[in-house]
Amino acid sequence: MxxxxxxxxxxxxxxxxxxxxxxxxxxxxxxxxxxxxxLRPREAVRTSGWWTVFRPQVQVGETEYRTYCASCHGVDGDAIAAADLSDPAVVSAYPRSNRLLTMLRRDLESGPHLVDPPLPAEPNAALEVLSPIVTYLQTLSGINPEAERFTLRNYADALVGYKGSQDYLTDCEQGVVSTLAKFDCDASDLLKPEGMGRAFVNTLIMAIPSTILPIVFAALAAYAFAWMDFKGRQWIFALLVGLQIVPLQMTLVPIARLYVQIGLAGTFLGIWLFHTGFGLPYAIYLMRNFIGGLPREIFESAYLDGANHWTAFCKLVLPLTLPAIASLGIFQFLWVWNDFLVAKVFLSTHPVLTVQVTNLIDPRGANWHILTGAAFLSFIIPMIVFFAFQRYFVRGLLAGSVKG
Ligand code: HEC
The missing domain is CATH 1.20.5 (Single alpha-helices involved in coiled-coils or other helix-helix interfaces)
Known part of the structure; x- marks a missing residue:
């Protein structure tokens, strides 16, 4: 050929x-x-799509509004002494369109503030119209909105779980007390119970043992199933394989009631045990296939040399099954990390990331800019895990099919 x-x-x-x-x-x-x-300011998020960041910014001072505003306020914004638009202190009171909207809806002595063109009656359309005016005012007064094209404020809001009408950092700077009641404006806010920062810590505390425990037990059990002789071994193994099909939802009520009785409700220990229990059948199954596939000779010579089961497990099995352990670990970790249902039911007192994201959602959909930051915070670790271990990830996908 x-x-x-x-x-x-x-x-x-x-x-x-x-x-x-x-x-x-x-x-x-x-x-x-x-x-x-x-990374975009919330006002920008609300009014335009993310792809607009690749467009050159519109030049301030072109639209009809600007000439119109200048007709009273003057080109520099300082023609009306009572409403000096070139004063940063005045303009910073209108950080966002909806505040300006209320202002511009107010009537002046001579008639409505904004007549040409009139503001759309529909609130969202009006906000859209006003957003370039906010930019215009900020430029006029020297608060440079260009610098604010990208910002970490959404992340700050998400980390502390701040749902005020302005963002957390601005409110802290200006000392807006009403919405800040629960906050101290220092590093301690990062661990406030309603923020993603705390949830991040909770998720780590929840996820790491929930990953390690089932793997440790599964490796030990798999070794026993593969290389130790005891009565009913096949039957118990078959039972375990069968257990994989038990739906998790079916056990929520009995286990929740049990946990209340024995005082494990809402504790980390409770959720570790739950994830361990549900991770075990599949983990044992996978590890048993892997450990059972190791060549018999190495075990026989090890036993001949006087090794007991424990040394055979530590010195032979663990090093040889590292790839299987790694892939299992990745899958279990990702599953536990992304789990919502179990965490919501058993760990409601320590909200984890998935649960906290839902707490940040405003029922009226007003503060979804926080969700962008929150979403990123909650999948940064899975991404790191995935990219760091992608080799094992593929192997793990194949492990069932090739070995089993
Ligand atoms: C018809 C003349 C006129 C036009 C046109 C006009 N304004 Fe005004 N504006 C006023 C007057 C008069 C006041 C002060 C009265 C008040 O505070 O109620 C004022 C107040 C303001 C304030 C409040 C300032 C403060 O001290 O809090 C803002 C903001 C403002 N105008 C923005 C605008 C913008 C933006 C435009 C263009 C879309 C505009 N104005 C067009 C006359 C005008």
Missing amino acids: KPLTGLNRFFRNLPTHLAIVTMCVLWIIPTLGLFITS
Whole structure:
């Protein structure tokens, strides 16, 4: 057969490459969009899409509003002494369109403040119209909105769980007391119970033992199932495999009631045990296949050399099954990290990230800019885990099919 030339190979692999590239693009675009959105000021998030950051910014001073405003307020904004728009202190009282909207809806002596063109009656449309005016005012007064094209304020809001009408950092600077009642405006806010910062810590405390415990037990049990002789071994193993199909939801009520009786309700120990229990059947099954597949000879020679089960497990099995342990660990960790239901039911007193995100949602959908930051905070660790261990991830996907 003619050896494949470079070009030939290129064309033969082209469909695969195209598929992979398409999948990457499909994944990356929304992620990038979310990331960019999370870095934009909330006003910008509300009024325009994230892709607009790639457009050059509109020059301030062009639209009809600006000439219109200047007709009374003057080109520099300081023609009316009582309403000096060039004064940063005045303008910073209108950080967002909805405040300005209330102001501009007010009538002046000669008639409505804004007549040409009139403000749309529909609130969202009006806000959209006003957002460039906010920018205009900020530029006029020297509060430079350009510098605020990207900001970490959404992350600050998400970390402390702040739901005020302005963002947390601004309110702290200005000392707006009413919404700040629960906050101290220092580092201690990062661990306030309603913030993502606290939830992050809670999730780590919840997830790490919930990953390690089932793997430790599964490895030990799998060793026993594979290399120790005891009565009913096959039956117990078959039972375990069968247990995998028990739906998690079915056990919520009995276990919740049990936990209340024995005082484990709402404790980390309770959720560790729950995740361990539910992780075990599959983990044992996978590890048993892997450990059972190790060559019999190495165990026989080890036993001949006087090794007991414990040394065989530590010195032989653990090093040889590291890839399986790693892939299992990744899957269990991701599952536990992303779990909502179990955490909501058993750990409501220590909200984890998935639960806290839902606490941050405003029922009227007003503060969804916080969610962008919150979403990113909650999937940063899974992303790191995934990219750090992607080798094992693929192996883990194949582990069941090849070994089993
Ligand atoms: C018809 C003349 C006129 C026009 C046009 C006009 N304003 Fe005003 N504006 C006033 C007067 C007079 C006041 C002060 C009266 C008051 O405080 O109620 C004022 C007050 C304000 C204030 C409040 C300032 C403060 O001290 O809190 C803001 C903000 C403002 N105008 C913004 C605008 C913007 C933006 C435009 C253009 C869209 C505009 N105005 C167009 C006359 C005008």
